[in-house]
Structures are given as structure tokens and as C-alpha cells.
Amino acid sequence: MNDDPLAAYLNDVAGGDRAAFGALYSAASAKLFGVCLRILNNRAEAEEALQEVFTRVWINAGRFDADRARAMTWLIAIARNHCIDRVRARRDDILPDDTGDPFARMPDPAPGAEARAMAQSEARRISECFDTLEPARAEAVRGAYLEGLSYADLAKRHAIPLNTVRTWLRRGLLRLKECLES
Amino acid sequence: MTTPQSHIPEGGDDLLAAEYVLGVLPLPERLAVEARLRDDPAFAERVAAWSGHLSSLDADFPEVPAPDLLPQIEARLFGRADPAGQRASGRRGLGRRWFLAGGGAIAAAAAVGVFLTRPGKPQLLMAEIAAQDGALIFQARYDPGTGIATITRTRGQAPGDAHDYELWIIHPGQVPSPAGLVSAPTRRLTLPKLAAGDTLAVSLEPAGGSPNGKPTQVLGAGVLSLA
Numbered sequence: 001m002n003d004d005p006l007a008a009y010l011n012d013v014a015g016g017d018r019a020a021f022g023a024l025y026s027a028a029s030a031k032l033f034g035v036c037l038r039i040l041n042n043r044a045e046a047e048e049a050l051q052e053v054f055t056r057v058w059i060n061a062g063r064f065d066a067d068r069a070r071a072m073t074w075l076i077a078i079a080r081n082h083c084i085d086r087v088r089a090r091r092d093d094i095l096p097d098d099t100g101d102p103f104a105r106m107p108d109p110a111p112g113a114e115a116r117a118m119a120q121s122e123a124r125r126i127s128e129c130f131d132t133l134e135p136a137r138a139e140a141v142r143g144a145y146l147e148g149l150s151y152a153d154l155a156k157r158h159a160i161p162l163n164t165v166r167t168w169l170r171r172g173l174l175r176l177k178e179c180l181e182s
Numbered sequence: 183m184t185t186p187q188s189h190i191p192e193g194g195d196d197l198l199a200a201e202y203v204l205g206v207l208p209l210p211e212r213l214a215v216e217a218r219l220r221d222d223p224a225f226a227e228r229v230a231a232w233s234g235h236l237s238s239l240d241a242d243f244p245e246v247p248a249p250d251l252l253p254q255i256e257a258r259l260f261g262r263a264d265p266a267g268q269r270a271s272g273r274r275g276l277g278r279r280w281f282l283a284g285g286g287a288i289a290a291a292a293a294v295g296v297f298l299t300r301p302g303k304p305q306l307l308m309a310e311i312a313a314q315d316g317a318l319i320f321q322a323r324y325d326p327g328t329g330i331a332t333i334t335r336t337r338g339q340a341p342g343d344a345h346d347y348e349l350w351i352i353h354p355g356q357v358p359s360p361a362g363l364v365s366a367p368t369r370r371l372t373l374p375k376l377a378a379g380d381t382l383a384v385s386l387e388p389a390g391g392s393p394n395g396k397p398t399q400v401l402g403a404g405v406l407s408l409a
Contacts, residue, residue: 033248084205
């Protein structure tokens with residue numbers, strides 16, 4: 001994809017090109033480090049996570065499909081998935097059962113080629129739909145996505161009883177979905 | 183089809199997909215969703231749709247210059263503290279400087295040398311295959327002379343009746359190839375030729391192994407190095 005230089009790097013990485021891997025690191029590490037820092041809120045852990053993320057990128061690069069997603073979207077999804085797994089394991093203080101740490105097994109972010117072409121209008125649309133949410137709920141959705149907040153965190157931050165916070169957020173998500181589909 | 187989240191209210195699947203993408207689920211539910219993603223394509227589509235919707239928030243992640251962790255990452259992937267590997271790593275500046283310094287032949291010999299063993303008994307290769315959180319660890323020993331690998335689970339539980347652990351070989355830059363089930367506490371497998379720098383990985387699979395020749399859910403990976 002000529003409008004997605006990172007996708008070209010990823011294709012080369014899938015073919016075992018270490019120079020392309022280095023170039024990808026130079027081009028994408030700042031954004032992905034930003035993701036890790038924002039979610040983990042700890043520099044040392046974010047550095048560890050970033051290493052893991054790029055390790056997964058090398059191993060999974062062959063699964064990237066430029067017709068289905070932009071490269072940065074795919075990379076960020078890997079970083080978010082990994083950091084959220086870390087933060088959940090940490091906060092919930094529960095060892096995952098024998099399934100251990102799942103590896104970047106995310107579905108393709110956008111099904112179908114047309115979704116890619118529509119990415120721009122989709123971004124506008126979702127921003128309009130966010131505006132239809134009650135501000136606290138919109139803030140909660142953003143906080144969860146960008147900072148990796150759990151339901152317990154959201155309950156605390158928005159002063160909502162823990163036993164109703166899920167219903168509260170789900171109402172916002174339902175509203176978002178209705179708006180996106182209308 | 184299994185529906186682990188039976189307590190989820192009406193319209194639950196789509197909202198569950200949204201919650202998964204948002205990341206708000208506690209770890210056990212998160213893992214249950216991931217297990218379901220593997221064999222429920224309709225549900226996977228919902229997750230993909232929400233990923234698409236919410237990815238417009240990605241613009242709000244800041245860019246923060248990261249330290250150069252590439253050497254550590256390459257060491258994890260291609261072999262630890264391996265100067266030959268660094269030279270062969272495609273970081274062209276370094277490689278060319280070596281070459282221009284007249285060290286080309288020497289560098290090439292060194293790069294090959296790391297994969298060779300002294301005459302006589304071949305040296306064992308070892309790898310530790312650990313899940314990120316350390317909850318599951320396998321030790322792998324590979325004898326290049328006989329081609330026999332011993333894979334021992336030193337931490338973590340058996341995969342359960344419905345699943346198997348499967349071993350994968352990943353030569354640098356290539357896609358994983360299946361190498362056998364390692365659900366038993368210790369397994370001996372005859373493997374194709376492996377060298378230091380090759381990666382072994384373990385995945386969680388439906389009982390019987392990967393249905394499509396690709397790892398379903400990689401749990402951990404480790405790079406082979408000389409024992």
C-alpha cells in the first residue's frame with residue numbers, strides 16, 4: 001500500500017527482513033511506546049512490554065493483511081492487547097489458568113476492503129456518536145480504551161457502585177452501537 | 183458452540199465483544215472470550231467490527247520516543263549476546279562497516295561459526311519456553327547429533343481434556359511449523375535439524391492439535407542457544 005509505508009515494512013518483516021524490522025522499530029516504536037506507557041503507567045514495565053510487542057510483531061507479521069487494516073491499527077491492537085493482559089494480571093492478582101499469556105491473537109480490526117476505504121468517514125462517524133453519549137459515559141469508554149481502566153477503576157473514577165458499573169457502561173456501548181448502525 | 187458468558191444479559195454477544203475490545207473485562211472473562219474467538223467466527227466478526235469502530239481513538243495515544251530496545255528484541259528473537267547474529271541482523275550500517283574494514287570474510291566465518299559445533303560430540307541446544315507471566319514454562323533440550331528433543335513442562339498445568347499444547351519450530355523469518363504435541367509433562371520428539379537462533383514456541387490448541395497448521399494461541403516462545 002503506497003499510502004501505508006508501515007504496511008510495506010510489515011510485508012518485508014514477514015519475509016524475514018531484519019533491516020525492515022529495524023526500520024519498523026524506528027517508525028513505529030514511539031507510538032507503541034506511547035500506548036504502553038499510557039496503559040501501564042510505568043516506564044520500566046512499558047519498556048519490557050514494548051520488547052514483547054515487537055517480538056510478537058516479528059512472529060506474527062505474516063498474519064497482517066494490508067487489505068483489511070492499516071498497519072498502525074494492527075500494531076496498536078497488538079500493543080493494547082498485550083498491555084491490557086499485563087495490567088489485568090497485575091491488578092486482578094489472579095494468575096491466568098493454564099492458558100497463560102495469549103499471543104497477539106486479535107482478529108483483523110476491520111472486515112472487508114471497503115472498511116479500509118471508509119476509515120476516514122468512520123472516524124468522523126464515531127466521533128459524532130461519542131457526542132451523543134452522556135459525557136461521563138463517553139469519558140469512561142475513552143478511559144477504558146486509552147488507559148486500560150477496569151470496571152473497578154471506572155467505578156472508582158466515576159463514583160458508581162461496583163455492582164452497577166457494568167450495566168452503566170454497557171448502556172453507553174449500546175447507545176454507541178445504535179448510533180453507529182443508524 | 184460454547185457460551186461461557188451465560189450470565190450476560192440480552193444482546194450480550196455484541197456488548198461482550200465491545201467490552202473485550204475496550205479491555206474492561208477481568209482476566210478470567212478475557213481469557214474465556216479469547217478461547218471463544220477461536221471457534222466462533224460470527225463472534226470474531228463482532229470483535230473485529232468493534233476494533234474497527236474504536237480504533238479511531240488510537241489517534242489519542244501520544245507518541246513518546248522509545249529507547250533503542252532493538253538490540254534486546256533481536257537478542258530475544260535471534261539469539262542472546264550473539265555478535266555474529268547482530269552482524270547478520272540486517273542493521274546495514276554495522277554490517278557494512280565491518281565489511282569495509284576488511285573484516286568481511288572474518289565476519290562471515292564468525293556468522294557461520296556460531297551455528298557450527300566443535301568436532302566430536304555436538305553440543306546440546308537449550309531453550310526455555312515461558313508464557314509472559316511465567317505461569318507456564320517448558321524446558322527444551324535438543325541434541326543435534328540424534329535430532330531428539332526433550333520438552334519438559336516445569337511449571338503450569340496440563341491443558342485439560344479439550345485442549346493440547348503443541349510445539350512449533352520457527353526458523354528466523356519463517357512461519358511456524360508444527361512439531362508435535364507436548365501436553366504430557368515430558369515428551370521426547372524427533373525434530374528436523376535445528377540450530378542456535380531457531381525459536382521454539384508452544385501454543386494452546388483444540389484436542390488433537392492445530393486444525394489448520396497454524397498456531398491457534400501461542401502461549402510462549404524461546405530461542406535455542408548452546409547449552
